[in-house]
Amino acid sequence: MAEYDYDLFVIGGGSGGVRAARVAAGEAGARVALAEEDRYGGTCVIRGCVPKKLMVFASEFSGTADVANAYGWDMSAGSFNWQGFRDRLNSELDRLESVYRTLLKTSGVDTFDARARLKDAHTVELSTGETKTAKTILIATGGHPVRPDLPNAHLGIVSDDIFHLETLPKSILIIGGGYIACEFACIMHGLGVAVTQYYRGAQILRGFDDEARGLIAESMRERGINLFTGTNIMQMGPASEDHSGATPTASDATMGASAQQELIMAHGGVATEARPDHTGPIWVKSTTGHENVYDKVLFATGRDPNTTDMGLEDLGIEIGRRGEIKVDAYSKTAADSVYAIGDVTNRVNLTPVAIREGMAFVETAFKDNPTPVDHDLIPSAIFTQPEMGTVGLSEEDARDQEEVEIYCTSFRPMRTAFAGQPDRVLMKLVVSKATRKVLGCHIVAPDAGEMIQLAGVAIKMGATKEDFDRTVAVHPTMSEEIVTMRTPMRTA
CATH class of the missing domain: 3.30.390.30 (FAD/NAD-linked reductase, C-terminal dimerisation domain)
Known part of the structure; x- marks a missing residue:
């Protein structure tokens, strides 16, 4: 009788975890199980790279008519049907999730639609009440977007929420200057939304080449995105009649004061109690003293690893300042039987990197070929x-x-x-x-x-x-x- 239920138990059904599970089962012949509490495919497939890129494609068509006319075509821009696009997007995500489930099944991986936490270095507790044992455990739980510590921050949305909007907002304020904030600023602008973006730093896309990020900032402003650097959100709350006089700055004028007033009146122009399901306009005051009203506020101010209540500290596994699992060059934690890959380690948070880390883990743990992860020169x-x-x-x-x-x-x-x-x-x-x-x-x-x-x-x-x-x-x-x-x- 086997000492453990499985050779490998993977916690997390994103790209990295699924790849590691499939390769360990299919190529190394390991007995493998995987638990996922949400949807298979993880951040990239369900609420990140894939739906975002499809939104990028959709947003780029807004300028097609102008270019086509310059090339001799008689073409006019139509209107964008958010509901039609969203329904088709959801169908595609359902299809991709089904593909992930099928790949695991055909590889011989047992799957559990449940939350998992570590009971000890070889035992996993599932939210269904079951416990499973494994010689090796791999944590690939990814990360999640965070809201700032600000009163009424619950009125805003995060990147996960974008794909579930019932209707497109007329205007949106995006807080943040990283790639997620900038990508969604361009997407929403391309879909016809009036976009304002606040970033507290001197220039967006910190950490990237200065000349390149400068050109992107210039292009965003040129296209009509109201990008403010050296600016952050200071206060926010449900909009009321008292906020109808909020005046845009000179750069905000492209949004139009009349459009802001129209937005308030469209929702009755009355104060709304702050609550998580608030859907009315939101009043915002910036650190530079400007006040405005927006249909939506999107926080794109960072992501934290998913490590809460997983029993990691009880095993002596080191957790970093943002909640990331500390690992060595081979993705091993302080517990010899527990490894971690992907965004939960907060090394290089990119899907192809998580997949590479998963492959290196299998080489190390199941193929007697210790393989450190190569994080150098990643495009x-x-x-x-x-x-x-x-x-x-x-x-x-x-x-x-x-x-x-x-x-x-x-x-x-x-x-x-x-x-x-x-x-x-x-x-x-x-x-x-x-x-x-x-x-x-x-x-x-x-x-x-x-x-x-x-x-x-x-x-x-x-x-x-x-x-x-x-x-x-x-x-x-x-x-x-x-x-x-x-x-x-x-x-x-």
Whole structure:
């Protein structure tokens, strides 16, 4: 009789946990079970990357008619049907969840639709009342969006709620300057919502290349997003008649004071008791003293790992400041039988990284091939409009380490220049002056995410600037600039 019910018990049915469970069962022949308390597919499939990218696609069509007309077509923009899109989106998410369940079943993984916590280093308690034992336990519970510690913060929504809106708001205030805040600002603007964004820092997208994030901020403002840096929310509450005089700033004028008043009156113009199910307009006062009323307030101010009430501390597993599980290079916790991967470890919070961590875990724990996780030179994309693709070091981080040459160009791409639109793109290489290796590549352009994937292969292989120079350009394309820049713009 087996000492344990399973060789592996996975807690969390997101991309990382599902991949680890499938590979351990299918390739390593392990007896595997997985518990998921919500929907299979996790943040990425159900409330993150996938639905968000589909919303990006939907929002990009708003400018199609203008471009088409410049190219000789007689086309007019129609209206956006949120309910129709949302219903189709939900059907697609249902289909993808079904795919995840089927993949687990065909791999021979037992699944439990229940919350799981650790009773000891080899025992899992399920919310159904069952207990299961396993030689190894893998925690892949992901993270969740957080609200700020602010009175009436419950009146606002978080990124998970966007996909469940019954109707699109007429106006929205987005709090935050990270990639989630900026992506949703562009999405909502593209869908016809009047967007204002507050960020407390000096520039959005902190941690990314300064020049690239500066161009994105400029493009967002140019498109009509009211982006305020050095600004945060100070007070909020249900809007009342007393707030009807709230006046927009000069930059907020594109939203229109009359539209704000119309919004208040559409909801009766009366005060509403603050409550979690409040659906009326929301009054906001900023740290700069400006007051305004918005249909919705979206908090995109960070995400915390899902580690509450999991019994981790009782096992001596170290928990970080934000609730993240501390692990070593092999994703092992302080308890030898317990591992953790993905956003719950707060290392690099990207779906493909969680999947790679899951694969490395299986190699380590089930294939007698200890494999550390490689977090170096990970390409990523921010799906703003225009997109940003990035891999490697920013100019600022690189010059703190060594002397570098910066090859950079910014220009109006052919497609939109012909249509008389002001859009600009950026192509940038950060090059080591000593080794000539390309240390970083940063692209701001339509489909930058598609471009950076291929550039990431070359940079991961250690390509030099001369390797890029020897590559023949594909003409006419935006991406050809990556291999045609010959003279450094500056040395840093």
